[in-house]
Amino acid sequence: MEINKKKILVVDDEISIRRILETRLSMIGYEVVTAADGEEALTIFQLEHPNLVVLDVMMPKLDGYGVCQELRKESDIPIIMLTALGDVADRITGLELGADDYVVKPFSPKELEARIRSVLRRTENPVLSTTITSGGNIQVGFLKIDINKRQVFKNGERIRLTGMEFSLLELLISRAGEAFSRAQILQEVWGYTPERHVDTRVVDVHISRLRSKLEENPSNPDLILTARGVGYLFQNSSN
Known part of the structure; x- marks a missing residue:
């Protein structure tokens, strides 16, 4: 190994x-x-x-x-x-x-x-496929996401994300508009299946942290939305 x-x-x-x-x-x-x-x-x-x-x-x-x-x-x-x-x-x-x-x-x-x-x-390692990352940069309103360098800029200022926070954002962006369940996110990003309901709180806390760093108003998010009864989705408002 x-x-x-x-x-x-x-x-x-x-x-x-x-x-x-x-x-x-x-x-x-x-x-x-x-x-x-x-x-x-x-x-x-x-x-x-x-x-x-x-x-x-x-x-x-x-x-x-x-x-x-x-x-x-x-x-x-x-x-x-x-x-x-x-x-x-x-x-x-x-x-x-x-x-x-x-x-x-x-x-x-x-x-x-x-x-x-x-x-x-x-x-x-990135979770986005190369076909989605054309050029490596994604612009979503006031956010610029550099997939290759794994960096995020908000209104031109770099926002520090942990590796897992970036991987979570990357996953949501990869299928913008599609809702992911907490279990799906845990499997895709953290690499394991939840054994107990509390395990999915890892996802909730990371979503909260992402919102606090990226959203203009974290309590009323425009980008990372809650899909009631399902989980979370990324809404590309520039579309």
Whole structure:
């Protein structure tokens, strides 16, 4: 399995989890660095420049939410959060702060490995076919979307999107006007089928984040619309 030595930062205060993940991820070809608390995580992030962060929520000194917030101030790096918290609202908090996905403890290492592969794939590879991207640029009203560079500009100003946010936008644009169910979006963008209804909240939070960044009025969106009883669609108002 060729992974081109992607570097993963594993942040968890439980040494057993760090050791297990370091061993398993190294065995399938990743380079792994670890941190035992949030402050150490930020230091190692600056030194090692990883390609993805696996981030526990409950940690000493600075919890996972705080780390996620700090990372998002300067980086679009993929973040997968590990949470042992039972409350759905607590899980969603990480997504609202900018995490790309989450896995609930206790988790299967194979499940986490699959999520890592999926997030890395979707944050690096386009989901649009080349026939749709003619020229690589899409203009939708005040938005300019550069598919090749995976960049979005709003009224000429670049808007920072995470890789998963861009992949989600890309998918919706690829079939503008067509409604996608949350399960479809989760399968297409995140690469897995929801096992529980709460899994689709990942989609809802990412839609909310996209609207807050791209819409003129996020509470009354013009572009990313809710299709009642179905899911979401992208409405190209310039058509």
